[in-house]
Amino acid sequence: MRIVIGEGSCGIAAGAGKVHTALTEALRGTDASIGIAGCIGMCFLEPVVDIYDGKTLLKRLVKVSADDAGAIAKAVKNNDLSAVSYLEISEEDSVFLKKQTRIALRRCGLIDPESIDSYLEDGGYNALKKVLSGMSPEDVIEEIKTSGLAGRGGAGFPTWFKWNAARKSEGEEKYLICNADEGDPGAFMDRAVIESDPHALIEGMLIAAYAIGASKAFVYVRAEYPLAIIRLQKAINEATERGLLGDSILGTDFTCRLKIKAGAGAFVCGEETALIESLEGKRGMPRLKPPFPAEKGYENKPSNINNVETFANVSWIIENGGEAFSAMGTENSKGTKVFALTGKIKRGGLVEIPMGLTLREVIYDIGGGIRDNKEFKAVQLGGPSGGCIPKELLDTVIDYKALSATGAIMGSGGMVVMDEGTCMVNMARFFLDFTTKESCGKCVHCRIGTKRMFESLTRITEGNGKEGDIELLTELCEGIRSGALCGLGQTAPNPVLTTIKYFRNEYEAHIKEKKCPAGECAALRQFVIDPEKCKGCTLCSKKCPVGAISGSVKEAHIIDTSKCIKCGQCKEVCRFGAVEIR
Amino acid sequence: MCENCCNSDLTLMADVFSDMQKNGDNLITVLQKAQDIYGYLPTDVLYEIAAKTGNSPAKVMGVATFYTQFRLKKVGKYLILLCKGTACHVNGADSIEKAICEELGISDGDTTDDGLFSLKTVACLGCCSLSPVMMINEETYGSLTPSKTVEILREIKGREAK
Numbered sequence: 001m002r003i004v005i006g007e008g009s010c011g012i013a014a015g016a017g018k019v020h021t022a023l024t025e026a027l028r029g030t031d032a033s034i035g036i037a038g039c040i041g042m043c044f045l046e047p048v049v050d051i052y053d054g055k056t057l058l059k060r061l062v063k064v065s066a067d068d069a070g071a072i073a074k075a076v077k078n079n080d081l082s083a084v085s086y087l088e089i090s091e092e093d094s095v096f097l098k099k100q101t102r103i104a105l106r107r108c109g110l111i112d113p114e115s116i117d118s119y120l121e122d123g124g125y126n127a128l129k130k131v132l133s134g135m136s137p138e139d140v141i142e143e144i145k146t147s148g149l150a151g152r153g154g155a156g157f158p159t160w161f162k163w164n165a166a167r168k169s170e171g172e173e174k175y176l177i178c179n180a181d182e183g184d185p186g187a188f189m190d191r192a193v194i195e196s197d198p199h200a201l202i203e204g205m206l207i208a209a210y211a212i213g214a215s216k217a218f219v220y221v222r223a224e225y226p227l228a229i230i231r232l233q234k235a236i237n238e239a240t241e242r243g244l245l246g247d248s249i250l251g252t253d254f255t256c257r258l259k260i261k262a263g264a265g266a267f268v269c270g271e272e273t274a275l276i277e278s279l280e281g282k283r284g285m286p287r288l289k290p291p292f293p294a295e296k297g298y299e300n301k302p303s304n305i306n307n308v309e310t311f312a313n314v315s316w317i318i319e320n321g322g323e324a325f326s327a328m329g330t331e332n333s334k335g336t337k338v339f340a341l342t343g344k345i346k347r348g349g350l351v352e353i354p355m356g357l358t359l360r361e362v363i364y365d366i367g368g369g370i371r372d373n374k375e376f377k378a379v380q381l382g383g384p385s386g387g388c389i390p391k392e393l394l395d396t397v398i399d400y401k402a403l404s405a406t407g408a409i410m411g412s413g414g415m416v417v418m419d420e421g422t423c424m425v426n427m428a429r430f431f432l433d434f435t436t437k438e439s440c441g442k443c444v445h446c447r448i449g450t451k452r453m454f455e456s457l458t459r460i461t462e463g464n465g466k467e468g469d470i471e472l473l474t475e476l477c478e479g480i481r482s483g484a485l486c487g488l489g490q491t492a493p494n495p496v497l498t499t500i501k502y503f504r505n506e507y508e509a510h511i512k513e514k515k516c517p518a519g520e521c522a523a524l525r526q527f528v529i530d531p532e533k534c535k536g537c538t539l540c541s542k543k544c545p546v547g548a549i550s551g552s553v554k555e556a557h558i559i560d561t562s563k564c565i566k567c568g569q570c571k572e573v574c575r576f577g578a579v580e581i582r
Numbered sequence: 583m584c585e586n587c588c589n590s591d592l593t594l595m596a597d598v599f600s601d602m603q604k605n606g607d608n609l610i611t612v613l614q615k616a617q618d619i620y621g622y623l624p625t626d627v628l629y630e631i632a633a634k635t636g637n638s639p640a641k642v643m644g645v646a647t648f649y650t651q652f653r654l655k656k657v658g659k660y661l662i663l664l665c666k667g668t669a670c671h672v673n674g675a676d677s678i679e680k681a682i683c684e685e686l687g688i689s690d691g692d693t694t695d696d697g698l699f700s701l702k703t704v705a706c707l708g709c710c711s712l713s714p715v716m717m718i719n720e721e722t723y724g725s726l727t728p729s730k731t732v733e734i735l736r737e738i739k740g741r742e743a744k
Binding site: 284 | 608609610611613614644645648649650651652666667668669671672673677680704705706707708709710711712713715722724727728729
């Protein structure tokens, strides 16, 4: 038997490394082998351990801890896996994977990301072989055109068009760049692809480099992704050793060298011209377009930039044909899209679905709905460039146009679900805090406008909002949208505009009634003890740092609101749920 | 230029500069390597980098302050990276930050007087399903509550006091 432990970053954070050590120890002396895989995407069930017989999956164990190693080893030794059935994934949770259609993630969590043989055994590099043994660069671009593949980084620009522009651009030396600077806080699919299936990225990039005529390629990875960098470097080394990367690839005259460049942390570097500046070692400040990177990119040479997920789809398209890809999806959005489903969701993780499913299907059918039996309030798509979509629009289909029509965007794939306890004004403030810090400072509208918006939103959440604030915010939004050079600035107002559009009543409650309907804004909430529920255990009054709670043993306690500093410690310690926020 | 402050051992940079000559490393890569060596970017090292890369000190400083990865101050023995990504925000990262700040008496970007802890908030650690999350050196702590966070910090303090 073969025991495979899911060791992506989040699996490791959940304790997969400790499980691995414990299993190695417990299985010593048996003929079972231990291996690793990347991330299967079921973050809510990490650490995940799969038991295989050859290629057949016998059992998938979830939420495994190091303490379970003994039981697993015993079951493996006795050849009786029913003994560990208590760890097996439930029918209900299995739905999470069954309802997905995986292309970009097709090998994630199934192969060993640190072994090129594991990738080759699964048909890896067949697409590259097919391309180099008979397709012209134009054929490749045509196939991608047929597929309808569009940029998965967020903008959704047709991939073939960019490739074609870079191919036709004058110049001997051309560059191919992969944008793996996944900066949207709440999105992690690019990291998962690199950590779990790095060769899929390399293969996709090689095919693209062949199509545009580039012999040098870079992957610009966030420095916060150390494991992704390690695994990608290992994959590059192995591919080079096997003649799949470097000079005369597969014996042809196609040559391509691939280098990793670790980013240094700046959200704006997700914008392609800022990324190029950063690659050149400068401050990542966007350039004026045109000229587009296809004409003058890295070192002023023709360059093409695509996102990780875009490249991860390429080898599948070449192998299965563009038509198979375009058969999935909607009129104007083809294929699949990966989302990082997080927030107040029951089953959070990586989800790849065909375009055209509704938000409701993703959140409820795959994600299992809202945690702790609370009410769904909104879903945030596209991070700081995106917007919040309310309950009424849950049946919106996942499609570039349909999502843009709501005021949000498809984005790179962050999908953060919020419940009734999330304040939408504070949510807008959170994103503006982010964009204010991440604005590169080049354009006045973005640099100062986001700061002013952040200040107004802060005032509102602190109970100091005044009449006219909503209008002021709207005016600032329009100014920034039209006055900023790059995508970061132009889209920075989206979180504010969508929350004003769909949750105007929350803004008004903060401004006029000095109330936070969600009970999240500390300055506006009041802690009270429900005398019916309070058992008089005195725990809260002992915990209160300012002595604001009074009451005798076994009698209902009272909070003196004039003393209360709203720290919430009483609510946290109360075992009877008697402390309420109003 | 920088006589009284840092007194860094600049000879440690020799390999970095020779690599730069050989591989054509850009300024960001040189700064990343320098930070790996010193743990942060001391002022005298920045001047040295400016001289050796042929850039003005202002340009080097401009790049060093643009990116969040670079630190201009020494960090504590335990570097707390508190995630403030969207998922962590929704799940209460603000209350965790408050708990850390109150417990340690520092705010974001500071180091405690005893040099034990530094706090840095980061955009996303990518462990969204374990949110709210913090990372202390290499260890990740998930599903935090304010009291659980304080417990973790006190445990480290206790260990260090011995």
